[in-house]
Amino acid sequence: MIILVGGEKGGSGKSCLAQNLAVYLATDCRLSVMLVDCDPQRTSASWIQARNEQPELTKIHCVQMFGKIRDDLLSLNNHYEAVVIDCGGQDTVALRAALSVTHFALLPLRPKRRDLQTVPHMEDLLSNGMMFNPKLDAAFVLTQCPSLPNQVSRILDAKEVCQSWGLRVLEGITFQRNIYDDSEESGCSVLELEPEGKAARELRQIYNQLLRQENHRAIEITYAHSAAQLEREQHALSGSQAASFRH
Numbered sequence: 001m002i003i004l005v006g007g008e009k010g011g012s013g014k015s016c017l018a019q020n021l022a023v024y025l026a027t028d029c030r031l032s033v034m035l036v037d038c039d040p041q042r043t044s045a046s047w048i049q050a051r052n053e054q055p056e057l058t059k060i061h062c063v064q065m066f067g068k069i070r071d072d073l074l075s076l077n078n079h080y081e082a083v084v085i086d087c088g089g090q091d092t093v094a095l096r097a098a099l100s101v102t103h104f105a106l107l108p109l110r111p112k113r114r115d116l117q118t119v120p121h122m123e124d125l126l127s128n129g130m131m132f133n134p135k136l137d138a139a140f141v142l143t144q145c146p147s148l149p150n151q152v153s154r155i156l157d158a159k160e161v162c163q164s165w166g167l168r169v170l171e172g173i174t175f176q177r178n179i180y181d182d183s184e185e186s187g188c189s190v191l192e193l194e195p196e197g198k199a200a201r202e203l204r205q206i207y208n209q210l211l212r213q214e215n216h217r218a219i220e221i222t223y224a225h226s227a228a229q230l231e232r233e234q235h236a237l238s239g240s241q242a243a244s245f246r247h
Helices: 014-027 043-052 070-079 093-099 119-132 149-163 178-185 198-210 216-223 225-246
Strands: 002-007 033-037 061-064 082-089 104-109 137-142
Touching: 002 014, 002 070, 002 093, 014 033, 014 043, 014 082, 014 104, 014 178, 014 198, 033 043, 033 070, 043 061, 070 082, 070 093, 082 093, 093 119, 104 119, 104 198, 137 149, 137 198, 198 216
Parallel strands: 002 082, 002 104, 033 061, 033 082, 104 137
Antiparallel strands: none
């Protein structure tokens, strides 16, 4: 499967979500993962370099791609069980190309006016993407939300803005937490730094909701090539046994 983490507004935590998603799929879900960095700022590529200096961490492959990357993504999808794309915060050729082939698109937004102003344009991009990719499953997620009780209405209002455009909005959100920056600077993920912490629970909820699966085990069963191969072999065996019985 191909998963895009992108959007038009910078600063909403796209690279952080993409990096942690790659770790979640590689560790919890036990899938082979390729992280594709399409951001000229090289945020995820730099994170991978820091990560590779820590051999105790699960290895994740990463490649940089720009421009017309559609065919390259399809090729990677044939070799990896999960391809996670980190696109920069702007409307680029790479973003449009990714939307034409991706299975899931995660679009982070902060509950701020300048972020919400990008929703109409993102809806237009998604509509164009679905002309070539009708199975595209996209969802907005609110990130870096304030934790004060008197700010709950701001979060709910932001969700309503997205929903008013007929767009899927995840129930899960992320709050402003230092651990997101701390883990990225150290080359690891929130899931590795504090596996049972609040931030880790936030992310697992978001990823499971995005993929429409109950938990990491369901994701593994659904998307692991080995599981699919086993299912095909069992189906072929059942057909062979049925044919033998008829004869």
